[in-house]
Amino acid sequence: MSSDQAEPSEERSLHVVGDVHGHRDRLVAALAVAGLTDEDGDWTGGAGRLWFLGDFTDRGPDGIGVIELVMRLSEQAAAVGGEVGAVLGNHEFLLLGAHHFPDEPVASNPRTYEELWQLNGGRAEDMERLTDEHVDWLSGLPTVALVEDHLFVHSDTTAYLELGDTPEEINAEMGRVLAARRPDYWTDRMRLLFRRGEFLDPEDGPEAADEVLSRLGGRWIVHGHSPIPVVRGVEPWEVEGPYVYAGGRVVDVDGGLFFGGPCLVVPLPLAESEQSE
16 A cells, blocks of 8 residues: 555544644553554554654654654554554654754755754754664655545645645655755755645635645645644634634644644544534
């Protein structure tokens, strides 16, 4: 099964998780409640599928622990016919940039990659524990994934369309960037993943979402990156589930975990009652 598209199956569950930002223990607890792991964080989801939408590290206490957990779950799930996948987030891109060329200036920015990473919540202990195995695994992640009718991306932006016309083209382009390790090339692509909020406008948002879906496939865009408490203007503890908007075309699953919101483990497809705004 490719990273870009999984075959649909009514018998296989599908769950998605938004930004974790280093909160490994809360992630394990949420996955256990969903029946996907035991309390030790080992896979119990059988042939089910679980996808992460990036931003494993930064801001929280154990970003490397999150990466290692997802890597292990991927192996355990595959061994029993399940699937654990992930797409690349902007914080992965920033972490890798700070690792590969920490002292290089970010174009049009007075700061270096390491300084920019730190300003965005980068933690020294994560960088100290980052190994070649982690780097290789992160560098091999797709940037977009079409799973059944769900287009999984990290950021709520149309910027992916600037990288290619299909998920395969986008992932190939980002693979070239990650392999080339050229700071100028890196900066140009990284900026795209930092964009956000492009489906929120009541008039233009649905049209923008339709453009992305018509070119890349799927019925729903599912993303993280923009915390639901910020998007909705509510307190973090008021978030109880994903936020569906843009005429029901877009689903935000970032509960704002790093500042007190829930770790959402969202089953898909959403119930019909949840698919409208």
